[in-house]
Amino acid sequence: MRARVRWRRRWRGPGAQGAERLFTVALAGNPNSGKTSVFNRLTGLTQKVGNYPGVTVERKVGRCWIGSQSFRVVDLPGTYSLAAKSPDEEVAVDVLLGAQDGEPRPDVVVHVVDACSLERGLYLLTQLLEIGLPVIVALNMVDLAEARGIRVDAARLSERLGVTVVPIQGHRGIGFEALRAAIARAVASSPGAALDGSGPLLAQRPWRQAVGFVLRELGPMVAERRGRKLEPAEALRALVDRGGRAERLLIDVASERGSAVLERAREIVSAPEDLAAAETALRYAWIRERLEGCLSGAPPVQPTWTERVDRVLTHRVWGLAIFALIMLAMFEAVFAGARPAMDAIDFAISQLGSTVRAAVPPGALQSLLADGVIAGVGMVIMFLPQILILFLCIGILEDVGYMARAAFLMDRLLRSCGLSGRSFVPMFSGFACAVPAILGARVIEDRKDRLTTMLVTPLFSCSARLPIYSVFIGAFVPPRAVVPGFLDLQGLVLFSMYALGVIVAAGAAWVLRRTVLRSKHPVFIMELPSYKVPSASSVLIRLKGRAVEFLVRAGTVILAMAIVVWALAYFPRPGEIAREFQAARLRAASELVGEERERALERLRKLEASRYLQESYLGRIGRAIEPVFSPLGWDWRIGVAVLASFPAREVFLSSLATTLEIEGDAEPESLSLRAALKRATKPQGSEGGEERPLFTVPVALSILVFFALCCQCGGTLVTLAREAGSWLWALFCFSYMTALAYSGAFLVSRIAAWLA
């Protein structure tokens, strides 16, 4: 026991008396201030991402070692002010006040400020000083500021502000020893007092009186009723933000008395019209006064790199054209760039399949391994390179800062659907995966706007659809050149599938915003951060996370589904079929000779496999629901594969691979699913008659359209239900998308058949 305690070496805080305490450091700061790279440097690979209990805001926590002490570091959502307007800003405020479930109140706040936008960054500081926790300012990107001619005297600033200021360069890892030392010092000393004029507002008599009045009148009641005392910062927000969250929460506890006290307190502050205007003006005046003498250097006359690049990228005429080119280039990279890796994995998987078939005697086990597990899961893993390239492209564009420009360019278009440019980044992430995209919609402040964005995001073709597009386009669209050397028909069809998702999403958003989810035009105010060279380590950390997530999904959900589908397709194996075909084989062997005999035996083998499949559980289910899918021209095998893929789309290919393998190709080592699809036929019951292909071009196109528009992802629906606050929304999303998918597939199959 002793040895374990010594090994863990927790810090003994003041007055701890033998109990060990783990201190919590909260990282606060504006978005784009480099907070994430500071968090990464402090916590490295110990970071864990999850959710705050009861709220769907991402929680990032990690461990940081300073000397022998271990600290818990929480990365709060980026915010410009503690007057919270969106769910993740609310969480940041709640954590700082100790009001967030499951998250202890931090002991120290490290406020990361971008040295280039110091004035604006310090606005949050003025509010943090009122929270009553020790604050350390981490002055980030000092090198970039210097390059712009801004030199900050950190020591002087520290003196004027009254808090420790540590200059750092988060992206280079410079200044972190000093930062860690400052953190250790901050927890060693006792936390500063709250109310007495430590911030600009409370230094002014009227404000101090008003807040003091609220605390006196309501403090005891509030503390008693909700078990947590009323903080000055909360009282301030309740005063200023009329009708806002803080006021509502206070009135919930204190009811009419609370209202009356707040009104009286507002009269004490001698601001004629607008408390918010008075508050912001006071804070900025304080900041400007404090900054005097701390900044030096001459502003350069030349425009910055960012400004120069933006002249091209956000050009009034060329900006959109370049944007379209970048998107196209990305799709080409994904489709073509992963080819060598994909072929290699494909080869390895089929080799593995042959090895298993050779090693294991024919029977249920061999079939389970070769047809179920290897064919099923292997099919999905083969697409890991494509998915990684897609996530890489999106991640780089975001880290560089281009995504903000894309939102700027797209805002006007999005406004015609009732959304705003702020929806662009979450929706665009839907091209990688709808689950983080839906989570990313948190930044949208208006609730109905956010909900609409979340409901249409699944229409954006996610990476799980890519294998299906890839296989079917590869198999049924001829590789003809449209623009020689640049664009071919296959690439064009792929792009069209993505475009289809976007167009339908725009239409759906338009309808939703005019009917069910009507609200005023959302506000669009967004920072355009400087372009930054993305740090290789943060891109790789994120990529690794995605790859692991994908492989885990393959390893669990898809493997489970693949085995289930296999079992349903394999069992039962009625004895009569075996006997019937055995007899037929003997007849053929005795009556025919040579090549004719070989062909007859081959046909019998196929017929037998298909009979087994028809009589299996899967086959019975499939034939029972066939009427649902026959208007689309789909054979029951396709219908069953579609049903099986509802929890996760990738299973569609797995189950097709399984059923086609089971039906049997002559060469068990046959390589791609594509070839199998082309060859797949609907065997006729009788000996004679033509074998018709299972997949024709109209059928293939209708499958593509179905998958483009249908919501077949358990993960998406669960996330949607949580974020939207009700299962009804998830159900709604599922229903409208399935309806669209079915109608779309129907239309396409009819039109394609008619055109052919």
Next chain:
Amino acid sequence: MHAKPSICEQTCAEPVGAGSTTLDQLRPGDLAKTVRVRPAPETAQRLQELGFVPGTVVRLVRHAPFGDPLEVELCGYHLSLRKAEAGLVEVERLEPLPGICARG
């Protein structure tokens, strides 16, 4: 050398023209000094928190392809906002001193 925090205040100091105008009326390259933000629930507060307080110097950088939204520069960073929101910010045009602040 010593410069004030709002860097442009030092170099561009001549108010021009009578009366104030709003941010959305400016042309690309124009400099202006914030007078006030018209009251509007939540939006006004957000604009003020981001730096649109009396005295802040603002530069209109450009318009987006369809004329909306606008990109402005203030307090050392760039912000994108719609014409509707920019219309809430009352400003007073400034004349840049020749040869300085010639960025854009």
